[in-house]
Amino acid sequence: MLDWHGSGMSVMEMSHRSQRFGEILEKAMDGIRSLMHLPEDRSILFLPGGATLQFTLIPMNLMSGTRRAEYLVTGSWGEKAAKEASCYGDIAIINAAKDGKYTSVPDQDELEFDPLADYVHYTSNETIDGVEFSYDLDAAGIPVVCDASSNILSRPFDAEKYALIYAGAQKNIGPSGVTVVVIRNDLLDRIPNGLPPLFDYRNIQEHGSMPNTPNTWAIYMIGLVCDWLKEQGGVEAIAQINERKAKKLYAAIDSSDGFYRGYAAPSARSRMNVTFHLNDEALEERFCNEAEQAGLNGLRGHRTFGGIRASIYNAFPEEGVDALIEFMKEFAARNG
Incomplete structure (x- = not known):
C-alpha cells in the first residue's frame, strides 16, 4: 500500500510510464492469460468505465460491416447492452423476456443466427435474475462477444470460441474501476477509422492499455488476485468450489417445502x-433484517427485482454459505 518493493512509493504514486509499473502491468496480463488459457492471438486490454461503457464501445468498434448484430438476451444486463447497441446499427434480439421475466437460457441447438451479423453478443451470467449459461456459445463462425463480468475466472471458458470477452473487474478479478477486455487480434483490423482515441480498441492495444493514465492500483490488485487464484489451484479448482457452494444453497431452497422458492x-x-423468494415482501424484509443482525449482509435482491439474492463469488468463503443455510433453516422453522 505504501511502499512497493522498497521503492518508497505506493503503486498509486509511481509513474505509469515507469519500468516498475510496466512490470506490474505485465504481471496482471500474464496472470489473466495463464488462468484463462488464452491463445497467443488474443490481446488483453485494461479500460475504465466499467462493463457498461463496453455496451457502447463494442458496437462502435465491431459493427463495421453489415452494421447488424444479434443480441441473445437472458436478463437485465443483456437488455441494457442491446439498447445501447441499437444506437449504432440494426439489432436483432433473440430470446426476449416472456411476461417480463428471465428464468432460463436456450439450449445451443435451439439457436440460429444471421450469418451476415457482424457479431453475436450474450451475457454469460445475469446477476439480477440469477441465470447463467452452462456452455460456451457457438455461433457457427460469427464472432461471439461475451459479457462475463460476473463469472469470469469462476469456471473455465473455452477462449477459442470467443472473439471478445469483457468483464468489469469487481466481482472476481479485482477492485472496481477497471474493465478487462480480451479481444481476438483480427477484430482490430475491422475497427473503423475516426473513432475517438480512448474509444478505439486498436489504439488502446497499440498503446499497451495506456493511451492515458490507467487505474494503476486496480491493475496491481488484479495481479495479486491472479496469484491467489493460482494458489487455489487455478480456475478449474475454484470452479469445483463454486459448484459445491451453489449446490448446497440450492439444496436448502429446494428442501424447504416451498418456504423458499428459487x-x-x-x-x-x-x-x-x-x-x-419468500411468500410475501414483508417476510422477505424480515428475513433480510434478521440476516443482517446475524452478520449475513447484502442479501436483498436488486432494487429492480426484489426478493433475496446471495452472491457467492470466488472470494466468498464456503463457511459463509454454510452459515446462511443454517440461518435459512432456523428462520423457516420460526416463520413457516
Missing part, C-alpha cells in the same frame, strides 16, 4: 448469484 429454472441456475 427463481431461475434448475437448468439455468447461476453459481454466482442465487436468487429466491
Whole structure:
C-alpha cells in the first residue's frame, strides 16, 4: 500500500510510464492469460468505465460491416447492452423476456443466427435474475462477444470460441474501476477509422492499455488476485468450489417445502448469484433484517427485482454459505 518493493512509493504514486509499473502491468496480463488459457492471438486490454461503457464501445468498434448484430438476451444486463447497441446499427434480439421475466437460457441447438451479423453478443451470467449459461456459445463462425463480468475466472471458458470477452473487474478479478477486455487480434483490423482515441480498441492495444493514465492500483490488485487464484489451484479448482457452494444453497431452497422458492429454472441456475423468494415482501424484509443482525449482509435482491439474492463469488468463503443455510433453516422453522 505504501511502499512497493522498497521503492518508497505506493503503486498509486509511481509513474505509469515507469519500468516498475510496466512490470506490474505485465504481471496482471500474464496472470489473466495463464488462468484463462488464452491463445497467443488474443490481446488483453485494461479500460475504465466499467462493463457498461463496453455496451457502447463494442458496437462502435465491431459493427463495421453489415452494421447488424444479434443480441441473445437472458436478463437485465443483456437488455441494457442491446439498447445501447441499437444506437449504432440494426439489432436483432433473440430470446426476449416472456411476461417480463428471465428464468432460463436456450439450449445451443435451439439457436440460429444471421450469418451476415457482424457479431453475436450474450451475457454469460445475469446477476439480477440469477441465470447463467452452462456452455460456451457457438455461433457457427460469427464472432461471439461475451459479457462475463460476473463469472469470469469462476469456471473455465473455452477462449477459442470467443472473439471478445469483457468483464468489469469487481466481482472476481479485482477492485472496481477497471474493465478487462480480451479481444481476438483480427477484430482490430475491422475497427473503423475516426473513432475517438480512448474509444478505439486498436489504439488502446497499440498503446499497451495506456493511451492515458490507467487505474494503476486496480491493475496491481488484479495481479495479486491472479496469484491467489493460482494458489487455489487455478480456475478449474475454484470452479469445483463454486459448484459445491451453489449446490448446497440450492439444496436448502429446494428442501424447504416451498418456504423458499428459487427463481431461475434448475437448468439455468447461476453459481454466482442465487436468487429466491419468500411468500410475501414483508417476510422477505424480515428475513433480510434478521440476516443482517446475524452478520449475513447484502442479501436483498436488486432494487429492480426484489426478493433475496446471495452472491457467492470466488472470494466468498464456503463457511459463509454454510452459515446462511443454517440461518435459512432456523428462520423457516420460526416463520413457516
